[in-house]
Amino acid sequence: MSDERKNDNPYRHIPARGFWRSAVAEPGLFGFSDLWKSAWTLPKDAVFATFGSCFAQHISRALMTRKMNWLNAEPAPGRTPPDLAKRYNYGVFSARTGNIYTAAQLLIWARLASGERGAESVELWTDGDGRVHDMLRPKIEPQGFESVEEARASLLSTARAFARCITEADVFVFTLGLTEGWVNTRSGHSYSICPGTGVGTFDAEVHAFRNYTYPEIMRDLDLALEIMWRMNPGLRVLLTVSPVPLVATASGEHVLVATQYSKSVLRAVAGDMARSHDAVDYFPSYEIIAAPPTRAAFFEPNMRGIAQDGVDLVMRHFFAGLDLSAPAHGPDRTSATESESEAEMAREDLVCEEMILEKFNDA
């Protein structure tokens, strides 16, 4: 056996990106390369839908800023001023779901979108002013809904938009945010925030804390994706984990310890899910922000908020790793409705103008 063969081992064939010194220590934080490479070759005009915890909205914004094909299946009504759209949570995610923090909530949305569950399965709460709030999106309307009927109609409208995201997107980007959540022990309803924290009334007899475990999250995510793939077998799912720490924990642990547990479990679920499904990939936004080489440089002084520079770096790696070399789908149809309506309004204007001028001339 030659010396060369004797000294051979798998690490001799690993590229530079596989070694800490050449991939991290030497290039430094802003020199990382090949951090992520998309598992798929996507169409040039690939359609992205984005959902999940609050960090997911950065992905929505970055896709919009780059004028990429971000699917906004539930936009605000036409000509809604940006401030009003923001106040009513339009344009944050691809449908008006609000934050989807847990896999359990993603499963609820998948069931609503597929029709497996109806709007009546979602708990509603009426505040002291008689305004109605749905407990899946408790802050979606700044002042709640006028009635139970309106709340349910709005919820189903969002479920239809969520269904469009499943059936029309090429890539469904989902950011896992939390392991901790609250459930109704009688109905099994999963809340997006603890009842009593702004919306709802806390009842210790009914409301129970859950720190979802790896197997539970894996099961819920599996069930949700199963439904989504039944609706669109070609859907690709890109998982990310939010680097934003917990604002508080009800686990009894120190919030730092609880955060690390939560993120570790979510990271493990996302990684294993990506390894076991060709249609699932993992994008390392969590690592870019929270791994030791950043020295927490991208956290705001409260060590929780993420600075825009960090978001920008995450998105640079995201876009650098995308492969958009497949043929495009073709032109978008949505703008046609607007231009047809504009033309119709212009025709009506002309009629009105002519009527007025004729009247004025007569006078």
Place this chain on the structure above:
Amino acid sequence: MTPELLILGDSHSIALKEGADLLGIRAEALHFSGSQWHDLKFSYGTHGFEPRGVRAGVQQMRALREKLGVTDVFGMGIPVISTLGFHLGRLVPPFGWNDHRVFEPGKPTDSGLIASTRFAEDYVALYRARHIRTARRLARNAKLVIVAPPPAFDRPNYDAIRGIVTRQLQAAGVTVYDPKDDLLPKGGTLPAELLMPDGVHATAECGAMILQAMAERGLLAA
């Protein structure tokens, strides 16, 4: 001769003026298009109400001032009827560009996107704030009645947004007359014989019917 009635508004107010002519009511009018009303081409200043940057409107205003010998035409104390604030042809279609429907109890909600009533109210309030302020100021100096456009067709969101504009004007203390109450007590839309060939605007006869109904309710008296 001093007019008995002043009419101010968009193309829908033409039927009111023609109706007044049919009824022999001495009326003077100032009309400019709904899109110019929507685009805020008017103001209310020291000389009262004024069209701004609307050639036909400015000319009509000048002619009215000369004829009546006053600057603040709409502040003379003569009753004013107006379509100010609606201009639905500019407000409603964009609302539906993305397939939105304002939630309305009892109406189907199983397709398209549903916008809450509160959202629609905020949307309307943003686009109609100056109109409502102007109506309130006009109402201080004359008996003002805003006449809602009679429903000419059944298209999404028209009825809901028409109702929201009405409620916001009323909440500001402005009197609103809805011709539906007298002309269409069982609901529906105007019959073809009361509509112009464009299918949108009411005829002079319809305008006369509206004025008669308003007179019976005491809405035209000074």
